[in-house]
Amino acid sequence: MSSPVLPGSHDLSALGWDDSLAAGLPAGTVPARVARVDRGAAEVLGADGHLTAHYSARVRRAAADDPVALPCVGDWAALRRLPEGRFELEALLPRRTxxxxxxxxxxxxxxxxxxxxxxxxxxxxxxxxxxxxxxxxxxxxxxxxxxxxxxxxxxxxxxxxxxxxxxxxxxxxxxxxxxxxxxxxxxxxxxxxxxxxxxxxxxxxxxxxxxxxxxxxxxxxxxxxxxxxxxxxxxxxxxxxxxxxxxxxxxxxxxxxxxxxxxxxxxxxTPGIRRIGLYDMGEGVDAVFSDIEELAEECRFADCGHDGEPGCAVVAAIEDGTLPERRLVSWHKLQREAAWMASRTDARLRKEMQNKWKVIHKEMRRSGRNRP
Structure with a gap:
């Protein structure tokens, strides 16, 4: 059964396609942009129109290891046309953002x-x-x-x-x-x-x-x-x-x-967001609180936590009314959450690495027993 194709092809350049994306397109595939996702499939926009492409086994395996690898709206995808006429989403091109x-x-x-x-x-x-x-x-x-x-x-x-x-x-x-x-x-x-x-x-x-x-x-x-x-x-x-x-x-x-x-x-x-958990924060929180980061440069201690340390320029700004106290409370809250998420991520990565080494050692022992 062929993939449903709706009338109207799309100009790829109007969808954001350019030469740098084209350089990463796997041979034998065609590009399309993900417009909507469903379980195991995505609705995409491409030169062939608006169609549905089911995920390849490779994509499903990657998503099983890490949900971030799941296709999402806005992704550029590489599609392969199967002999029966339908399209398969074979891979995602690297995300710019x-x-x-x-x-x-x-x-x-x-x-x-x-x-x-x-x-x-x-x-x-x-x-x-x-x-x-x-x-x-x-x-x-x-x-x-x-x-x-x-x-x-x-x-x-x-x-x-x-x-x-x-x-x-x-x-x-x-x-x-x-x-x-x-x-x-x-x-x-x-x-x-x-x-x-x-x-x-x-x-x-x-x-x-x-x-x-x-x-x-x-x-x-x-x-x-x-x-x-x-x-x-x-x-x-x-x-x-x-x-x-x-x-x-x-x-x-x-x-x-x-x-x-x-x-x-x-x-x-997008649907309304009720829960907004931070994830893998690098400089995002610092950018939101650039006013606090600038004040922190005047603190007596370089590692000041703005929590009662002497010579804290951030606390001084709150006392003289330059900085709302609510900002510092929010900064502390998001910093704690970002640190907590980082620790959870590190623990998961360590666990995954341990599991990989267990498999490797098991295979090494097995090959050793089978060696003549």
């Missing part, structure tokens, strides 16, 4: 649990739009959530941008909210957006010039799908109103999907 969250969960006692494997939410993304809704004039933004998403965005290698969505709902409090959000996002552009009135949509569209790809992340009810529809100029994603009473959003988008825009660029819509 990858937005990965960790497998971290909170226990009932407030501790951390979960595994050390990550989950790739989007790949080969140029811009990460962090959507935070302005629901009511009395509400403040979830700055901790913004900081977490920004840490993952910086770590991915993409450019983060914060969008204060539903900006028409907050009235005169918008300027204060924008300043508050900007204080949690040093070095990051912050824009108010109203997808209904069109305010800020052209500014957002400007980040997608050419064949750039963006992913929109945020909680349920942040207006992500409505923004995608505004960028597309048509309804490409279903939307729902927030729940009456608590103002919280429903999960409208239930899968991640890559959507080419008629005016150029591509956008990935």
């Amino acid at each position: 990858a937005f990965v969250r960790g497998g971290v969960a909170r226990t009932s006692r407030g501790g951390l649990s979960g595994d050390s494997h990550g989950q790739v939410l989007a790949a080969n993304v140029d811009v990460v739009f962090v959507a935070e809704p302005a629901l009511h004039a009395t509400d403040t933004a979830d700055l901790g959530r913004i900081e977490r998403l920004l840490a993952l965005a910086w770590e991915s290698g993409a450019r983060p941008v914060v969008l204060v969505t539903k900006s028409d709902l907050i009235g005169e409090g918008l300027d204060f909210l924008l300043r508050e959000v900007a204080s949690a996002a040093p070095g990051v552009d912050v824009h108010p957006v109203c997808s209904v009135t069109g305010e800020g949509v052209d500014i957002v569209r400007g980040y997608l010039a050419g064949s750039r790809t963006a992913v929109v992340l945020g909680a349920s009810g942040a207006g992500k799908s409505t923004l995608v529809n505004a960028l597309a100029g048509e309804t490409v994603m279903e939307t729902q109103q927030v729940r009456a009473g608590d103002g919280r959003g429903r999960h409208t988008t239930v899968h991640r999907e890559l959507i080419p825009l008629s005016g150029g660029g591509l956008v990935i819509d």
